[in-house]
Amino acid sequence: MPYINMLVSTPSGRLSMVALAFVALSLLWAGNVLASEGVDQGEAQVVVVAQEQNSDPEANLPFLFAVYIITWGGFFAYSFAMSRRQREIQRELDALKAVIADKESQPGAG
Amino acid sequence: MIRDALLLASAALMGLTLWMVFFWVPTEANLGVSQRIFYFHVPIAILALSSIIVVAIASIIHLITRGQRSDDLAYSAAELGAVLATLAIVTGAIWAKPVWGVWWTWDPKLTLTLLLWFIYAGYLMLRAYGPKGSQGARYGAVIALMGAVNAPIIYYATELWQTAHPALLVGPAAESGSLDSDMALGLLVSTIVFVILAAYMLIERYSLRRSETAIDALYQYVG
Numbered sequence: 001m002p003y004i005n006m007l008v009s010t011p012s013g014r015l016s017m018v019a020l021a022f023v024a025l026s027l028l029w030a031g032n033v034l035a036s037e038g039v040d041q042g043e044a045q046v047v048v049v050a051q052e053q054n055s056d057p058e059a060n061l062p063f064l065f066a067v068y069i070i071t072w073g074g075f076f077a078y079s080f081a082m083s084r085r086q087r088e089i090q091r092e093l094d095a096l097k098a099v100i101a102d103k104e105s106q107p108g109a110g
Numbered sequence: 111m112i113r114d115a116l117l118l119a120s121a122a123l124m125g126l127t128l129w130m131v132f133f134w135v136p137t138e139a140n141l142g143v144s145q146r147i148f149y150f151h152v153p154i155a156i157l158a159l160s161s162i163i164v165v166a167i168a169s170i171i172h173l174i175t176r177g178q179r180s181d182d183l184a185y186s187a188a189e190l191g192a193v194l195a196t197l198a199i200v201t202g203a204i205w206a207k208p209v210w211g212v213w214w215t216w217d218p219k220l221t222l223t224l225l226l227w228f229i230y231a232g233y234l235m236l237r238a239y240g241p242k243g244s245q246g247a248r249y250g251a252v253i254a255l256m257g258a259v260n261a262p263i264i265y266y267a268t269e270l271w272q273t274a275h276p277a278l279l280v281g282p283a284a285e286s287g288s289l290d291s292d293m294a295l296g297l298l299v300s301t302i303v304f305v306i307l308a309a310y311m312l313i314e315r316y317s318l319r320r321s322e323t324a325i326d327a328l329y330q331y332v333g
Contacts, residue, residue: 070201079311086321
């Protein structure tokens with residue numbers, strides 16, 4: 001449990017966990033897709049299907065939008081994580097300033 | 111001031127890029143609209159590779175000078191690089207599905223990019239949970255140098271091995287004229303936008319990292 005708390009306590013730790021989980025799930029998903037299509041994962045047969053299957057040039061529009069959304073979602077999530085960390089830092093800084101002021105105001109403080 | 115200018119420039123140019131990607135660039139004859147993923151995937155992948163070089167250079171400077179600023183820059187670039195590498199892998203997988211029929215294959219270029227992602231993840235994990243201070247920075251520098259060695263191998267993977275990944279279209283090893291002029295212009299604008307955006311995010315993250323370092327120093331002072 002303490003290790004999980006350590007992992008989620010920093011933005012980079014959380015980012016790494018989420019990204020790791022995302023990539024692991026993607027790989028598992030890719031593995032399932034390969035298995036369900038009867039393709040040997042060791043020698044994944046790459047088939048150029050675009051010419052045969054996609055006579056309609058608009059057919060893959062959802063893939064383009066998915067990339068667009070994921071790209072901007074990713075940048076947004078990272079920016080959000082940074083701004084949240086910035087607020088935490090500001091809070092910590094205020095608390096530390098109060099502690100230091102308290103220390104220096106005590107009698108005999110140099 | 112610089113940050114505001116970068117943010118404004120990236121926002122304005124992003125509008126232009128989106129218009130170019132969705133309405134202006136020609137549709138590739140064989141791949142259809144999915145080829146337009148190229149205008150997102152390629153700049154992000156270039157930046158993911160460049161980030162590890164920045165991490166390695168900053169780490170080397172830190173090893174020589176022992177300066178805290180270079181270490182903070184290395185850490186910031188590594189975190190941004192991890193985000194970019196994740197996006198490069200995900201956008202690549204989404205592009206692969208309609209073209210190759212699979213989301214992922216253990217193609218050398220893809221596998222090496224996944225290795226780069228693990229290098230970034232390893233670096234960040236080490237810095238977060240490994241030794242603190244200069245010892246952690248030194249260990250991190252070793253990982254960053256491994257990543258820097260990996261980066262050119264990823265770039266030249268299509269030249270070194272027979273791969274399913276498309277041949278090089280940008281950079282020193284790309285053949286001239288391998289890309290339609292309109293597509294090349296679209297890619298150029300898109301790359302400039304992502305470079306500006308990445309520069310903005312790196313400056314933001316570096317500033318945040320400097321604050322984190324200052325806070326750690328204050329904690330030590332307070333006891």
